[in-house]
Amino acid sequence: MQHTDIMTSPTDYSTIPTPATCYVDFCLVPVGTANVSVAQEVAQVQKLLNASRLTCTMHSAGTTVEGSWDEVMKVIGQAHSLVHQTGVLRVQTSMRVGTRTDKTQTAAQKIKRVEDILAAEQD
Amino acid sequence: MQHTDIMTSPTDYSTIPTPATCYVDFCLVPVGTANVSVAQEVAQVQKLLNASRLTCTMHSAGTTVEGSWDEVMKVIGQAHSLVHQTGVLRVQTSMRVGTRTDKTQTAAQKIKRVEDILAAEQD
Amino acid sequence: MQHTDIMTSPTDYSTIPTPATCYVDFCLVPVGTANVSVAQEVAQVQKLLNASRLTCTMHSAGTTVEGSWDEVMKVIGQAHSLVHQTGVLRVQTSMRVGTRTDKTQTAAQKIKRVEDILAAEQD
Amino acid sequence: MQHTDIMTSPTDYSTIPTPATCYVDFCLVPVGTANVSVAQEVAQVQKLLNASRLTCTMHSAGTTVEGSWDEVMKVIGQAHSLVHQTGVLRVQTSMRVGTRTDKTQTAAQKIKRVEDILAAEQD
Numbered sequence: 001m002q003h004t005d006i007m008t009s010p011t012d013y014s015t016i017p018t019p020a021t022c023y024v025d026f027c028l029v030p031v032g033t034a035n036v037s038v039a040q041e042v043a044q045v046q047k048l049l050n051a052s053r054l055t056c057t058m059h060s061a062g063t064t065v066e067g068s069w070d071e072v073m074k075v076i077g078q079a080h081s082l083v084h085q086t087g088v089l090r091v092q093t094s095m096r097v098g099t100r101t102d103k104t105q106t107a108a109q110k111i112k113r114v115e116d117i118l119a120a121e122q123d
Numbered sequence: 124m125q126h127t128d129i130m131t132s133p134t135d136y137s138t139i140p141t142p143a144t145c146y147v148d149f150c151l152v153p154v155g156t157a158n159v160s161v162a163q164e165v166a167q168v169q170k171l172l173n174a175s176r177l178t179c180t181m182h183s184a185g186t187t188v189e190g191s192w193d194e195v196m197k198v199i200g201q202a203h204s205l206v207h208q209t210g211v212l213r214v215q216t217s218m219r220v221g222t223r224t225d226k227t228q229t230a231a232q233k234i235k236r237v238e239d240i241l242a243a244e245q246d
Numbered sequence: 247m248q249h250t251d252i253m254t255s256p257t258d259y260s261t262i263p264t265p266a267t268c269y270v271d272f273c274l275v276p277v278g279t280a281n282v283s284v285a286q287e288v289a290q291v292q293k294l295l296n297a298s299r300l301t302c303t304m305h306s307a308g309t310t311v312e313g314s315w316d317e318v319m320k321v322i323g324q325a326h327s328l329v330h331q332t333g334v335l336r337v338q339t340s341m342r343v344g345t346r347t348d349k350t351q352t353a354a355q356k357i358k359r360v361e362d363i364l365a366a367e368q369d
Numbered sequence: 370m371q372h373t374d375i376m377t378s379p380t381d382y383s384t385i386p387t388p389a390t391c392y393v394d395f396c397l398v399p400v401g402t403a404n405v406s407v408a409q410e411v412a413q414v415q416k417l418l419n420a421s422r423l424t425c426t427m428h429s430a431g432t433t434v435e436g437s438w439d440e441v442m443k444v445i446g447q448a449h450s451l452v453h454q455t456g457v458l459r460v461q462t463s464m465r466v467g468t469r470t471d472k473t474q475t476a477a478q479k480i481k482r483v484e485d486i487l488a489a490e491q492d
Binding site: 146148150159160162163165166169170180181182183184185187217219221223225229230231233234236237240241244 | 392394396405406408409411412415416426427428429430431433463465467469471475476477479480482483486487490
């Protein structure tokens with residue numbers, strides 16, 4: 001009898017989609033510039049993000065972007081290219097990426113959930 | 124005189140490409156499964172990576188993938204979907220992403236550079 | 247003539263201090279719990295952080311803590327132990343750590359710098 | 370009857386220990402140096418790590434250190450100071466930190482577990 005393990009067949013992987021929604025927090029650092037401050041580059045990236053239709057929230061240690069996997073990753077890739085275009089030879093980014101299939105939860109909802117738990121414990 | 128600031132015009136951002144090469148080290152963690160071990164999920168992801176044409180190196184705290192930005196990000200997105208397909212409701216990944224425009228340097232070359240410096244100091 | 251390379255002598259490393267100030271953004275994830283939500287654990291960690299004297303800012307993808315290296319790392323280690331005490335067998339944290347010797351810059355100042363650059367370009 | 374919630378009392382937090390063992394993978398990046406290469410700084414950090422008694426494994430996208438929370442965090446803090454001592458004004462590190470209370474697993478064991486799963490599926 002012939003046994004075919006679909007999951008382990010390499011050709012099947014091409015049909016796996018990327019996630020429809022994701023949650024990415026990233027922190028981009030230009031490397032190899034004499035300038036210690038990265039504010040100029042961060043500002044350029046913020047303008048790029050604002051021009052996209054994605055929900056973005058800047059905080060002091062990074063920026064959170066919400067959208068489809070492909071869209072979010074594309075705009076962060078463009079952020080790297082944008083910083084390279086200003087003459088920076090090396091760009092290093094740290095990312096936290098989250099996906100979930102049970103429900104969609106916005107950045108604001110995540111924070112509210114924690115605050116509600118803390119408030120309830122105060123009672 | 125008309126002044127046109129090309130860089131700040133939102134419509135121009137669409138023409139910025141994603142990087143032709145990048146270097147991504149990622150660590151994927153399934154969340155919300157009763158199982159403490161993540162080895163099963165990591166093994167599934169390794170098979171997905173092996174099926175791609177990208178250069179991948181697994182180490183004890185993650186896997187490094189080299190290739191074009193779009194290809195690398197696509198396969199990591201597929202890794203999220205693959206783990207979700209096994210019933211995991213939430214997947215969290217930590218990534219370090221590097222791009223450089225001055226030269227291409229493989230994983231092996233990076234390590235050799237450091238080892239050469241250390242060996243030279245021994246002399 | 248005797249040559250002593252102080253920097254490469256192993257015994258000297260013990261005298262190197264840890265940084266007096268640092269900036270750490272961390273995201274803690276409990277692993278191996280059947281619960282998809284991590285809000286309960288995050289809330290417990292927030293209470294621990296509030297009990298410390300460190301400046302902490304929670305955002306939707308993590309929490310930023312400012313203080314001396316030793317104090318900040320201690321409280322994040324305690325956060326791991328606290329979550330373990332609730333029965334979680336495995337805890338995974340992603341951290342971004344920054345130190346600088348030229349000046350001290352608070353979380354609020356970092357964001358203002360970027361906003362000022364963006365505002366100036368609007369003029 | 371009087372009810373005292375020990376866990377929510379701020380004064381109790383001081384007694385929480387940091388984890389006895391942890392697993393940290395870190396990638397240190399010097400910022401604000403004109404030099405694109407970070408190999409020189411990475412080599413200095415490797416010597417510092419080798420001088421410690423901790424188990425360290427360098428790979429192309431970082432270094433994994435195993436030991437007690439306090440020891441591991443101390444040596445990474447010293448790595449920041451060491452790089453600052455060479456004149457670098459800003460140092461940024463990305464870390465993945467894991468702790469578990471069910472068992473201790475070395476770097477080598479983690480990789481073997483995944484390889485065993487992959488080998489078993491080949492049969």
